[in-house]
Amino acid sequence: MGSIVQVTDLVKRFGDFTAVDGVSFSIEEGEVFGLLGPNGAGKTTTISTISCLLSPDGGDVVVSGHSVHGATMAVKRELGVVPQEIALYPTLSAGENLAFWGRMYGLSGAALKSAVNEALVLAGLEDRSKERVEKYSGGMKRRINIAAGVLHHPKVLLMDEPTVGIDPQSRNHILQTVKDLNASGMTVLYTSHYMEEVEFLCDRIAIMDHGKIIAMGTLNELREVVGGMDVVDVKVESVSDSVLECVRAIPGVKQVDRTDSALQVLTPGSGAVLGKLVATLESEGSHVTSITVTEPNLESVFLHLTGKSLRD
């Protein structure tokens, strides 16, 4: 399958601030592509430019062969957008909201009715379709927010942090919904700063920071960035600079990063390092409160590339 979305050297500035700085990637038809990065990395600006809400200051975005330069309506017709905010009308019912957004995409009559019913089933709210959205829980609103973006069966679905601020049960429902939509053939561009979601959903991932893509590939390809090393997270009561130096001097320790009252240690063999690590910390007066060992993940990749946590 070929690329359905091609982003080439995309630049977007707001005054002197460059929010997106030469971003390029392509999304294959039928894949779930993830944009991972901390808040302010430029993910929403990238999605807003693809969905024609913002005009690029440089570069191009092509969706199904239509460029955002001059063919915005054709681009919009290919897309479904699920914004980060719950962009619904609180005093309208779920059914009324869906019907409105369906009409905005040109649906009418029996096709509209069918699409609304289908979207209500997708959101699991077919029994509460006549209730005003303002009476729904946060998770229910999120589900309707997604349903409103897909009821016209777009080729490409752009989802901007769709799980912000919801309970785990609703999050699981949403993640499964994305999987189901993708299984039905929908291409998905999914942005998040939750690495677990991106790891769970995405075939390929681009990691963004400060408006640039700093790494891109499959999950396994990205794990290779940290050399397949184990990640040892150690929580301590305090970490001084001298403690940090002592830990770095332990044989087998390749990298040490400090975050608040925790250390993250990268090592090719955690078994050989753990004992010395704990002994060093205790002898230096940093009492260890917990210690966990994990295989490399996107968090450690991001930490490795930027020296900071995704949630910073």
Next chain:
Amino acid sequence: MRTLFTIAGKDARILVRDRTALLVMLAMPLALIFILGSALGSIGQGDSLDIDVAIVNQDAGDTGQRFVDGLTGSKEIDALFNIEVSDDADAVRTAVEKGDLTAALIIPSDLTEKITAGEPVGLEVLQDPGSKIAGGIWAGVVRAGVSSASAQIIAVQTLQEELAAAGAGAQPSAPQGAAPEMPPMTFDAVAVREIEAQVDKRISMISYYSAGMTGMFLLFGSMFGAFSFVKERREQTLARMLSTPASKLAIVGGKAIGVLMIGAGQFAVLLIGTQMLFGVDWGQNIGATILVGAAEAIAAAGLAMTLAALGKSERAIGGIAPAAIMLFAATGGSMVPTEQLPKFLLPVQVVSPVYWTVNGFLDVMRGASVADVLPGAGAVLAIGAVLFAFGVWRLRFE
């Protein structure tokens, strides 16, 4: 076009569920019409015991003057009326037509001549139809004056006849029937013709404030239209709309038509409500009334765009919009008739859609046609077009 009405229909549906908006747009104007119309109605209608009237005596003989003296010399009549004696019948007629005078009496030039000849003659009593009670009192006073004058003349004639008869007995040489040769001078032949001023029909206060408050509150639709736009911008539904295959122009047009639809509904409720609740007569030409109201509803849509462009938040619009609407309303005659306002406000009045709308409604109440109110409606549409163009030019979507 379908997108426009989809957006407009959605906005109308949301507004209908907004109790605050309904209170401001429907309940408040009806309450104000009732309060202002009731409180000021008696003053406006001139039914106080200080009624302004005029007398024009055109009689070439002395009967008219005696009649005037009888009316102006009475303390009882003086307690009820401010009587102005004038020589200018046309000016007095105009004053009654304008409502500056409640009533008037015009004595014809041939009163004495016709009474003397025993021919019928008419006294013309003009009255403002908006002040029927006061006008009726004046007509009653004139009739009473006619009866009294007739009785006096008959008494004088009888006395003269008796004196003549007695004189004939003492002086047989006197020709018989000398007294009967006197003309049968009597006011019985005088008819009081009550004439209502037709050219400028006076309007009751409740009707006036129905026009005034409707003219003012139709503009409040613009405030809620601007609220809607800014709220959509804040809650990102506007951005979501922009991500659909709808152009910015279609979205702005849909929002504007939404305000227009809301204004049309509000106008219908106020029109029917004031008729049913207060018996307001909006005039015979419903087409002209609708034209005037529709023009202002369109102007409200234009104002909504300007407000949405100027106000960055709902709070800002909540400050700007009532101030602007109140200024338009105060200078446009919603609160007091424009002729009572200082002349220096004239430049403000002409750019106030309320001014043209209120005057349009009042003109239709007085009998104006569609053609008569077209210029005013055109002025309102022009103001609306300028506001719409400015709003669209300055509107921020992000």
